[in-house]
Amino acid sequence: MEGGIWRHPRVGTVRNPPGLRSDNSIVTSTVTTTASPASPTPPRSPRADDRQQNRLLKRLHFFAGVVCAPLILIAAVTGLLYAFAPTVEQVTNHSMLTATAPAGTDGTDRLPVSDLVATAQSEHPDLTLAGVRIGGDGETTRVLFSDPDLPESTVQAVFLDPWTGEVKGDTTQYGSSGSLPLRQWIAEGHRTAWLGEPGRLYSETAASWLGVLAVGGVVMWWQRQRKGQAGSPKPSRIRSMLRTGGRGRTRTMRLHGATGTLVVAGMIFLTVTGLTWSSVAGGTIGDVREKLNWGTPSVAASLPGAQEVTPSGAAGAHAGHAGHGDHAMPAGVRVSGLNSGSIDRVATTAEAELRTPVTITPPTVEGQAWTASEDRVAYRLSNDAVAIDWSTGTVTDRLDFADWPLAAKATSWLIQLHMGTLFGLPNQLVLGLLAAAIIAMVCWGYMMWWTRRPAGGLAGPPRRAPWSRPTAGTLVLVTALVVYGIVAPLFGITCLAFVVGSTLWDAARRRFSTPLSTPRR
Incomplete structure (x- = not known):
C-alpha cells in the first residue's frame, strides 16, 4: 500500500x-x-495439435484391442505351438527320420535309389510317383507319391533305410518344408483355426491388425511418458517406457507397454511375413511382386530338341516353362524317364551337383527333364536347383540362389524365419518368446479394460476429440490407414467397421446416458 x-x-x-x-x-x-x-487468438500449441490424432489412435487401439485381440490370441497360442513343432517332430519321429550305416562299412554302399523307389511302389502300387527326397548323413530316404484323395500340397511319403531298404515309416507329408502330420495339424490351426479355407480370414485379420496395434501402442506409450528435465540424458524417456513398477492397473499398464516396446519389431515382422501368404492380401502382394519381377524363379525343365506334349496331346505352346509340369497326361500316354536307369542317373547327378538333402522330381509332361532342388533346412541360406536330362544324366539348366532377385531372396528368408526353420532351435526359441509376449500383452490389455469398468457395466472407449479442422498429424494418420487398408483389405473393412461402431457408441451414450447433475431452476 x-x-x-x-x-x-x-x-x-x-x-x-x-x-x-x-x-x-x-x-x-x-x-x-x-x-x-x-x-x-493464440495459435494452437503442438500439444493441442497432437490431441486430435492421439485420441484417434486411442479409440482405434481400444476397439481393435477389444474385438481383434481374441483372433490375435488364437494366432499367438497356435504360433507358440508351431514355433517348436519342427524340433518336436524330430524327437517324436526319430526312428522314422534317421538311419545308421551298418557296422563295419563307410556308409557309401547305399542301395540304388531305383531299388528304394521299387520297394515304396510295392506299398502303394496305385499311386503316381511324385518325387524322391534323398536325405543327408544319417537320414532316411523318402519316396513321395501323389494321392488325389489327399488335401492340396499333401503327398504320401514312404521312409526307407538307404542301406537296407527297410520301410521305417509310411505317412503323409505337407508342403515344401516336408511337415509330418503333427506339425501339419498345428500349422492348420495357426493358419485356419481348423475351420478350413474360410478360416484363413481369421489369421489374415489377426496379422493385419497385429502390426497396427504394435505401432500405435508404442506411439501412445511414448507420448504418455514425461520428458526428462533439462540437461537430462535423452534415453531417459526410453527407460521410462520400460518401467514395470507400480501397483494395480498402473503396474498392468506398464507391463503391457514395456513388453510392447521390447517386441514391437517382432510384431511388425509377423505382420509382414504373415500377410505374404494370406488369402486376400497375399494375392495382392503376389501380383505386385510379379509385376516388379520379384517372384521366385524356377528352373527350366524343357529338354533340348524335345517337344512338350500337353494334356490335349498337342505340342506345348509354352514349352520350356516348368510351371506347366503339374498337368496330367492324357489317358494311355506314358511319360518317359521313369524307369530305374533314369532314376539312378538323375539321383547321381543331383547328389554331385547339389547339397543333400535334395529332392528330385520326375517329369509329368512328355518332353521335360527331371528337376532337383536343395531342401530348406536349418542354417542353409541358399537353395540351388538344376534340371537333369534323364537319358544322359547331364544338367540341362541351372538356377543358383545367388541369381534370384533380392526381393525373392528376402521373401524366402523371412518366410523361413516365420516358420522357425532358418536357424533351427535358436530361431524357434525367439519365435516362442515373441508368441508368449503377445499372449501376455493380450491378457494384460483385457485386465486393464476390466479394471477400468464402471460399476455394473463395461469400460467404454476413450472420448473422441471435439469435431474440428483436421490437423496435419491426423491427415497423415488417416492417409496411412487408407493406403494400408488397400494393401490389406481385411484391415480396411474391419477398420471401417470400427469407425461406424465408434460413431454409434457415441450416439448411444449421448442418447441414453443419465445427466450427472440437475440443472438449476
Whole structure:
C-alpha cells in the first residue's frame, strides 16, 4: 500500500482499501480494474495439435484391442505351438527320420535309389510317383507319391533305410518344408483355426491388425511418458517406457507397454511375413511382386530338341516353362524317364551337383527333364536347383540362389524365419518368446479394460476429440490407414467397421446416458 493505493496481485489497484482509520471510522473503497488489452487468438500449441490424432489412435487401439485381440490370441497360442513343432517332430519321429550305416562299412554302399523307389511302389502300387527326397548323413530316404484323395500340397511319403531298404515309416507329408502330420495339424490351426479355407480370414485379420496395434501402442506409450528435465540424458524417456513398477492397473499398464516396446519389431515382422501368404492380401502382394519381377524363379525343365506334349496331346505352346509340369497326361500316354536307369542317373547327378538333402522330381509332361532342388533346412541360406536330362544324366539348366532377385531372396528368408526353420532351435526359441509376449500383452490389455469398468457395466472407449479442422498429424494418420487398408483389405473393412461402431457408441451414450447433475431452476 503506497499513498492510499493498494495493489492487488490479481484484481488490479484498490484506492483506500476497506478498513479502519486511526479514529476507528469506516473507510469505503473504490476498486479500479485495469482491463488487459485485446490480444489475438493464440495459435494452437503442438500439444493441442497432437490431441486430435492421439485420441484417434486411442479409440482405434481400444476397439481393435477389444474385438481383434481374441483372433490375435488364437494366432499367438497356435504360433507358440508351431514355433517348436519342427524340433518336436524330430524327437517324436526319430526312428522314422534317421538311419545308421551298418557296422563295419563307410556308409557309401547305399542301395540304388531305383531299388528304394521299387520297394515304396510295392506299398502303394496305385499311386503316381511324385518325387524322391534323398536325405543327408544319417537320414532316411523318402519316396513321395501323389494321392488325389489327399488335401492340396499333401503327398504320401514312404521312409526307407538307404542301406537296407527297410520301410521305417509310411505317412503323409505337407508342403515344401516336408511337415509330418503333427506339425501339419498345428500349422492348420495357426493358419485356419481348423475351420478350413474360410478360416484363413481369421489369421489374415489377426496379422493385419497385429502390426497396427504394435505401432500405435508404442506411439501412445511414448507420448504418455514425461520428458526428462533439462540437461537430462535423452534415453531417459526410453527407460521410462520400460518401467514395470507400480501397483494395480498402473503396474498392468506398464507391463503391457514395456513388453510392447521390447517386441514391437517382432510384431511388425509377423505382420509382414504373415500377410505374404494370406488369402486376400497375399494375392495382392503376389501380383505386385510379379509385376516388379520379384517372384521366385524356377528352373527350366524343357529338354533340348524335345517337344512338350500337353494334356490335349498337342505340342506345348509354352514349352520350356516348368510351371506347366503339374498337368496330367492324357489317358494311355506314358511319360518317359521313369524307369530305374533314369532314376539312378538323375539321383547321381543331383547328389554331385547339389547339397543333400535334395529332392528330385520326375517329369509329368512328355518332353521335360527331371528337376532337383536343395531342401530348406536349418542354417542353409541358399537353395540351388538344376534340371537333369534323364537319358544322359547331364544338367540341362541351372538356377543358383545367388541369381534370384533380392526381393525373392528376402521373401524366402523371412518366410523361413516365420516358420522357425532358418536357424533351427535358436530361431524357434525367439519365435516362442515373441508368441508368449503377445499372449501376455493380450491378457494384460483385457485386465486393464476390466479394471477400468464402471460399476455394473463395461469400460467404454476413450472420448473422441471435439469435431474440428483436421490437423496435419491426423491427415497423415488417416492417409496411412487408407493406403494400408488397400494393401490389406481385411484391415480396411474391419477398420471401417470400427469407425461406424465408434460413431454409434457415441450416439448411444449421448442418447441414453443419465445427466450427472440437475440443472438449476
